[in-house]
Amino acid sequence: MPNRKYRLSIEGMTCTSCERHVEEALSTIGAENVEANFRRGEAIFELPEHIDIDKAKGAVNKAHYKAGEAEAIHQQESSALEAEDNYDYDFIVIGSGAAAFSAAIKAVEYGAKVAMIERGTIGGTCVNIGCVPSKTMLRAGEINYLAGHHPFDGLTTSAGPVHLQTLIEQKDVLVKKMRQQKYVDLIDDYGFELIHGEAKFVDEKTIEINGTLLTAQRFLIATGASPAIPDIEGLEHVDYLTSTSLLQLKELPKSLVVIGSGYIGMELGQLFHHLGVTVTLMQRSPRILKNYDPEISQAVLEALTKQGINVITGVAFERIKQHGNMKRVYFSMNGEIKTIDAEQLLIATGRKPNISSIHLEAAKVEIGDRGEIKVDDYLRTSNPRIYAAGDVTMGPQFVYVAAYQGGIAADNAIGGLNRKVNLEVVPSVTFTTPSVASVGLTEEQAKQKGIEVKTSTLPLDAVPRAIVNRETTGLFKLVVEAKTGKVLGVHVVAENAGEVIYAATLAVKFGLTVEDLRETLAPYLTMTEGLKLTALTFDKDVSKLSCCAG
Incomplete structure (x- = not known):
């Protein structure tokens, strides 16, 4: 019998020395190919048939760490693909955005023969009509506004007429450059095939494109979403x-x-x-x-x-x-x-999934109430040959989530893994001025889960960076577990909130506490210092502290 592979969550590891202790403890009871990671709080290892997972947990606990949930990783010897050669491709990816490219690249790294199908422009929403064009235009608008609306005495600035067509042309040049560098050029670099046309399923393992039938062992649908139009008279x-x-x-x-x-x-x-x-x-x-x-x-x-x-x-x-x-x-x-x-x-x-022309009914792929493709925790659809990832599943509508899901889909569909999607800690940013950033649970969400929480809200006029910027509309809010002080959620309205939220994401993901934030040095006159100051407000009045006393 082949060894069984597990992923075991472990609390208490704080450094590489801890990793070695855990690896030694598991190896002692007969575990093989042990890899511990203190940053992810887990160990991945294999157990012979005669060793129970509870014995592995006991070894970890005996080493003075806390073993948590164990997840079986079902992996075939080399891949999930069948030992047959009567398919045109191992993996066909429908779409060419972040999820599609992430999946295609990983599938090629597994040695699969991959085709990507795109009916329109390569690159999907983000680079063509979403993140990239909107954010460069937002920056232009911000500069124009600040030229006529800044808070500093003694500066004489003004904004002249806006030539929108020139801004749009500059934006289009940037989009074209990034599409070429980050998408088109990668097709040849990784060696998968691009087919232009509209894919339609004929049956569970066949699509039609440009009048040609193509078969594959596995498919990924990553066709994204487009603006939803409400039903308003007229x-x-x-x-x-x-x-x-x-x-x-x-x-x-x-x-x-x-x-x-x-x-x-x-x-x-x-x-x-x-x-x-x-x-x-x-x-x-x-x-x-x-x-x-x-x-x-x-x-x-x-x-x-x-x-x-x-x-x-x-x-x-x-x-x-x-x-x-x-x-x-x-x-x-x-x-x-x-x-x-x-x-x-x-x-x-809002947005709606792009699925109307794929003929999913022919592939026996189920659709949800919002028109989304229904997937399980492993991104499999109701047809086990077909996976879906990104905005077409109507999960969090972020390019980094789509790329993450695309990689997991390829790991499972081609690599033979059994990786679950974990979207418990997903940071979000709205790029307004001031920007809005959030990660983890809101106060209301925590209470709905039955968690007893404490919260602290710090207005931006208590954050030195905001004071010297003379832009003090906004706040920091921390949501923490009442008994342990563990940080459950961080929510920020401030300039550069999106830069702050990554640090907050690490705090939520790795279970840091308010005390951890208090005892960690924060650079003075950065917006990130607001995290520490908000942590201090649980038992101090930060207005009574000297500038750097936090």
């Missing part, structure tokens, strides 16, 4: 914008109404406000960022309104009409019908 007769078409405009409108105030709506709405457009954000829910704690929502609302953005919440959209060159939105609030006019209308009410 909208189909109005020339509205989406997040894609907005970033292709050549002239600035005088006014813009944004329906939907999630991260896409807020980022793009603020971008155009910073370029000099009159902007109104509208949404159905009673507060923006409804999935965050109320303090976060309020801080962001305060920042947006302070800058001059009109935010209207708690509305019911009745209908939309074209009035000359203006769009008129009819909506009700508190039983009263109101209207608002704008030269341009942006629809930013």
Whole structure:
């Protein structure tokens, strides 16, 4: 019988010496190929058939560490592929974004014959129409706004006319360069085949593309998502914008109404406000960022309104009409019908999976209530030959999550592993000014899980970096387990919150405590110092501390 392979979570390892102690303890009871990792808090090893996993746990506990949950890793000798050669490919990847490339590269490293199918532009949402173009434009808008709205006496700056077409052209050059370097060039570097065309499943192991039938042992669907359009009367007769078409405009409108105030709506709405457009954000829910704690929502609302953005919440959209060159939105609030006019209308009410043309029913792949491809913890669909990853599964809509899932899908589909997706600790960033970043549980989420928590909220006017920047609208919030002080969640509204949140992610992922944050040196006059100061507020008044006394 072959050895059984396990991943065992272990608490208490803090260094490489601890790793050696754990490896020695497991080897002593007969474990083989032991690899401990204190940063991940785990050990991976193999056990002969006659040794029970409980014996391995006992050895770890005896070495003065705490053994946790053990996960069996089911691995075939070399791969998950069948010993047959009557398939055209080992692995066909449908899509060419982050999940697709991550999976294709890893599959090639396993020695698989891989084809990638793309019906449009290589690279997916992030590099072409999402992260890259929007963030470079956001930076341009920020610079334009600061030129006319900075807080420093003695500086005379001003912002001239904005030439949107020139900005868009510069953005397009950047997108083209990054698409070539980070996607197109990698196809030849790794040696998988790119096929242009639209894939449609014919049966469980066959697709049709450009009139040709292709078979594969395994498939990955990574076709992403696109803007979802709400059912509002009259909208189909109005020339509205989406997040894609907005970033292709050549002239600035005088006014813009944004329906939907999630991260896409807020980022793009603020971008155009910073370029000099009159902007109104509208949404159905009673507060923006409804999935965050109320303090976060309020801080962001305060920042947006302070800058001059009109935010209207708690509305019911009745209908939309074209009035000359203006769009008129009819909506009700508190039983009263109101209207608002704008030269341009942006629809930013979420995204929907791109699956309509793949003929998933022919492959016996089940679809969920939101139109997403249903997958298990191993990213397998209802057809065990077919995996799905990225936005098409409607998980967290982040490029780094998609890439992570793509790698796991290839490990399982081609490498023969049995890796579970773990999305318990996923940082998120909304690139507004100030930015919003979050990781772990909110206070409400922790309470829903039955966890007794303590929280600390530190306004930004107590953070030295924010004080010297003269930008003090925002806050830090820590959510910790009441009994242990373990950090469960960190939420930040501040300049460079996205840079801060990685440190917070490590704290949540590796179970650091408030005391750990207090006792770790934080560079003075950095925004990250806000993490330590917020930890100190659990039992101190930070306003009574000297500058660096934290």
